[in-house]
Amino acid sequence: MSILVIAEHDNAGLRPATLNTLAAAAKIGGDITVLVAGSGCAGAAAAAAAVPGVARVLSADAAHLAHPTAEDLAAVVLAVAAGHRHVLAPAGSFGKNFMPRVAATLDVAQISDIVEVVSADTFVRPIYAGNALATVQSGDTVRVITVRATAFDPLPASGGAAPVEAVTPPAASGLSAHVSQELSQSARPELGAARVVVSGGRGLGSAESYHAVLEPLADRLGAALGASRAAVDSGYAPNDYQVGQTGKIVAPDLYIAVGLSGAIQHLAGMKDSKVIVAINKDADAPIFQVADYGLVGDLFELVPQLVQALD
Structure with a gap:
């Protein structure tokens, strides 16, 4: 065979x-x-x-x-x-x-x-x-x-x-042609291969908050940044950060979901992660059903405290 x-x-x-x-x-x-x-x-x-x-x-x-x-x-x-x-x-x-x-x-x-x-x-x-x-x-x-x-x-x-x-490959078909590409450059690990992913959702409220809250945590952990579809659609993060059924499928050793409710299409892209940590003010958010560890509270208070504890 x-x-x-x-x-x-x-x-x-x-x-x-x-x-x-x-x-x-x-x-x-x-x-x-x-x-x-x-x-x-x-x-x-x-x-x-x-x-x-x-x-x-x-x-x-x-x-x-x-x-x-x-x-x-x-x-x-x-x-x-x-x-x-x-x-x-x-x-x-x-x-x-x-x-x-x-x-x-x-x-x-x-x-x-x-x-x-x-x-x-x-x-x-x-x-x-x-x-x-x-x-x-x-x-x-x-x-x-x-x-x-x-x-x-x-x-x-x-x-x-x-x-x-x-x-010897067949000759070019001529049906379509590559024109250009724009590749995002980052010092962080590639999302699909990262051992640790810090991901944000619509609960962060803005692109400025997305970066201000998540980047310090990602820096401490050497993590890749991810985002929900809602966060990407809202302009908080670029498309190549999207995790989910219509984004990238990831299974890191540690997945930290910040301000993510846990929509079905997002869970499809990360629920195979070995350890899932969820931070959300809504105790009934679906993300807690798949999380190994959950923190219920204000992410704008909890994440900086977590960063401080890692220093």
């Missing part, structure tokens, strides 16, 4: 979610091939080859894959997918961008956002914003799967020595 894993990377190395996706592939069982598609991506291909359990790495290096569009990346995947029973990718924005196109072209049903591998043809995935889990069995000849990275412990990044093979 052969498995193709599409690597999420920055050309120089692998994104953390790729190691989690490889862990899911290992649970399926079989020979694992990793596809690294990019431009000047030798570093990422070498990193993939070093992961234990990887049998081989396919490197598709071309100028038009520097910022691959869904059309171009799907074409590369389809060009090398023959002979593989499973095609896997991380379930973040990377996988959501092109995997549906792969599944549609292969005329199979995509199995999205799996959180458990039961067997080679049976998987568990969340439904109803994470309020229920569905066990899905697929009879398709090729199973196209996206993996919720937070549900699988990552494989080690070193210890393997798989061969790297160069493949």
Whole structure:
């Protein structure tokens, strides 16, 4: 049984979610091939080859894959997918961008956002914003799967020595083109990979309060900053801080929710955190139902006291 894993990377190395996706592939069982598609991506291909359990790495290096569009990346995947029973990718924005196109072209049903591998043809995935889990069995000849990275412990990044093979990708489709991108720069850990997340909600009242209250706490803990959808929609924090079903799925060792009521779509993005601390003046807020520790009171008093205690 052969498995193709599409690597999420920055050309120089692998994104953390790729190691989690490889862990899911290992649970399926079989020979694992990793596809690294990019431009000047030798570093990422070498990193993939070093992961234990990887049998081989396919490197598709071309100028038009520097910022691959869904059309171009799907074409590369389809060009090398023959002979593989499973095609896997991380379930973040990377996988959501092109995997549906792969599944549609292969005329199979995509199995999205799996959180458990039961067997080679049976998987568990969340439904109803994470309020229920569905066990899905697929009879398709090729199973196209996206993996919720937070549900699988990552494989080690070193210890393997798989061969790297160069493949020639299809020419650019010309259907769409990358124009530009704006990347936010931060000294803080990346939200999806942070061990500690300090997240704020609408209860903070303003963007100024969001930063004034949360940043000192995040600085003490070396934490990433997150936000609810309500806080993002209100302009308190940028879109890439959003945690939830329509934002980023996180599962840090410690998640501190400040002024967050705990809407269903937000809980879907953080309830797998190992320890959840909630600070809210409303003792009946839904967030307390999933919290391991709760502080009921004025966040503008409690958070500064917590920061002071950490000094």
